[in-house]
Amino acid sequence: MKIRDWDSNLKVRLFGEAMMNINYWMFFPFLSIYFSEAFGKNKTGFLLVFSQIFSVIANLLGGYCADRFGRKRMMVLSAIGQGLSFLAFSAASSPWFQSPWIGFVSFAASGVFGALYWPASQAMIADLVDEKHRSRVFAIFYTQINIAVVIGPILGSIFFAQYRFQLLMIAGIVCLLLGLILTKWARETVPKKVMEDPAVDGKWYYFLRNQLMDYSLIIKDKTFLLFIIAGVLAGQTFMQLDLLFPVYIKDMITRQNLLSIGNWSFSLNGEQAFGLILAENGLLVSLLTVLVTKWMDRLNERNVFVLSSIVYALSIIIFSQTHWIWGFIFGMAVFTFAELMGAGLQQSFISKIAPEHMRGQYFAAASLRFTFSRTIAPMAIPMTVWVGYGWTFVVLFIMAIASAVFYWLMFYSFKKSSLHVGS
Known part of the structure; x- marks a missing residue:
């Protein structure tokens, strides 16, 4: 069309x-x-x-x-x-x-x-x-x-x-x-x-109450609950794109040369450097979503979910260990690849685990992982004051690894429930 x-x-x-x-x-x-x-x-x-x-x-x-x-x-x-x-x-x-x-x-x-x-x-x-x-x-x-x-x-x-x-x-x-x-x-x-x-x-408050009751029933599905928990943990990483990362990059970069050719050089301050890597993220998503999704479709679903979280953790290590603008550019490329790995599989997995008559409710409830992530993620900013950037990145790294563990448990639970249904 x-x-x-x-x-x-x-x-x-x-x-x-x-x-x-x-x-x-x-x-x-x-x-x-x-x-x-x-x-x-x-x-x-x-x-x-x-x-x-x-x-x-x-x-x-x-x-x-x-x-x-x-x-x-x-x-x-x-x-x-x-x-x-x-x-x-x-x-x-x-x-x-x-x-x-x-x-x-x-x-x-x-x-x-x-x-x-x-x-x-x-x-x-x-x-x-x-x-x-x-x-x-x-x-x-x-x-x-x-x-x-x-x-x-x-x-x-x-x-x-x-x-x-x-x-x-x-x-x-x-x-x-x-x-x-x-x-x-x-x-x-x-x-x-x-x-x-x-x-x-x-009344709107009756609708809100009924919707929350529907979510509570859905979350009793163990596989789906693990999916939500894993998504919230992974979300603490990718939600930092417009929360912690701009503050961190501004503090780390005062002014650096991006390119130098002879006597000519092009330099950026922290805010401009963040604008550049955010634009990089948008450009890579626009260009590579279809390509990466096709590639991921050929791989085992469980491995894609788990590896996505591990690649997020790797991007956190890169960001935490560099103060160099090209290091941030490389870190954002890794971060974006992690984002794209699971982009196409998330929705298809929800449709797979949801009963046919409840698919709409499952898709609506699945958005809770973003809702909870958006609510919790801003706490990373005051955390940098309490424990410093280093330990803040350690916490984000642990959350990314924990999400990989919960994704593995999710597929283990899904496999068990499928075998049970089949028997």
């Missing part, structure tokens, strides 16, 4: 969200540096954990809101809410007024609106695209995000420190424009039967 054959809703979104994502990635990766300098590393870690709690609740309710109030309405409200949040953040970072606290509250609010936007946007694709074409459409949106991850951090590394006010204002205006574009050119797609579903028509 080619882009020219897409529904107009999707064409509008692809363009609008591309602009929004590029703007977002121009400043988002550098916020942990900004907040660490404003509040100190201790307070920043706790504040980021606190902000994630609200995003977690919004994420749990996102599907309910998309069904109850409509995809278009939630996307419009979320885009406008994000826009106003970014404008408030820019006002708190202006040449005339500086307030990191207002900036943090605005950042937390933008996270809540973003968590409400995502489920509605995914549901709209499912509403408009036949099942046989959905994976390609999702892949194009995913590629668009990774292109933004390449372009945004490079621009942000150049402009964020000196032009934070302007970047945040542009991001706010782009989000507001996206809301207006969706209002004018998008249409509602939620099926009528979904809107009339009694489960959707109830």
